[in-house]
Amino acid sequence: MKDIFIGKVSSTHGIKGEIKIRSDFELKDEVFKVGNSIIIGGQSYKITSYRVHKGYDMVTLEGLNDINQVLIFKGKDVYVKREQLNLEDDEYVLDDLIGMDIYLDEKNLGTVKDYVTGLNPLLEIIGEKKFYIPLNGNYIINVDLNDKKIFVSDEVKGLL
Numbered sequence: 001m002k003d004i005f006i007g008k009v010s011s012t013h014g015i016k017g018e019i020k021i022r023s024d025f026e027l028k029d030e031v032f033k034v035g036n037s038i039i040i041g042g043q044s045y046k047i048t049s050y051r052v053h054k055g056y057d058m059v060t061l062e063g064l065n066d067i068n069q070v071l072i073f074k075g076k077d078v079y080v081k082r083e084q085l086n087l088e089d090d091e092y093v094l095d096d097l098i099g100m101d102i103y104l105d106e107k108n109l110g111t112v113k114d115y116v117t118g119l120n121p122l123l124e125i126i127g128e129k130k131f132y133i134p135l136n137g138n139y140i141i142n143v144d145l146n147d148k149k150i151f152v153s154d155e156v157k158g159l160l
Contacts (some may be wrong), residue, residue, distance in 0.1 A: 003079035004025075004038055004081075004093055005077060005078075006021075006023050006025040007078045008075065009021055009073040010075075012067050012071060013058060016060070016065055017061070017065045017066050017070045018070075019059055019060075020053075020056040020058060021056060021059055021078055023057050023078070026121075028057065029070050030085050030086065031082070032050045033047065036066055036084060037080075037084070038079065038080055040073050041073065042052070044081075045062065047061065048060045084127055089145075097143070098114065099150065100112045102123075102125055103147065104151075104154070109152070110128070110131075111127070112125060112150070113126045113130075115135075120134055120136060122135065123135065133152060138153055140152055140154055141153050
């Protein structure tokens with residue numbers, strides 16, 4: 001199974017090896033716990049401390065207690081193993097939706113290319129033309145993880 005993208009290391013903080021991670025990941029509470037592991041540059045690191053500071057996730061990693069040891073992480077992507085999230089069979093993260101087909105009744109409207117996080121998360125759909133579907137509201141009826149299909153309501157017609 002592929003690792004799940006959760007954010008990017010923006011910089012270091014202080015001289016004791018703390019890193020600043022910019023993350024809009026929807027399950028931060030499951031990821032950023034002392035004792036859990038994150039993956040940076042293909043290597044797994046155990047979290048020894050975590051706090052939030054000015055919108056950043058501040059993390060210290062086991063065995064890395066000096067700024068010089070963590071400077072190499074600046075600008076690198078941060079991932080987590082899917083198993084660590086303890087998702088139920090019918091649960092998913094936004095990364096899982098990329099590549100799924102969007103259906104209104106029986107008509108294929110396009111494919112999820114990407115998503116935009118923030119206050120109102122959106123799915124970016126590429127079909128006959130590019131459009132966005134909000135994740136909140138009554139737009140999405142069902143997500144079929146097995147067949148990789150997302151069924152949407154008639155309200156999507158107003159977005160096309």
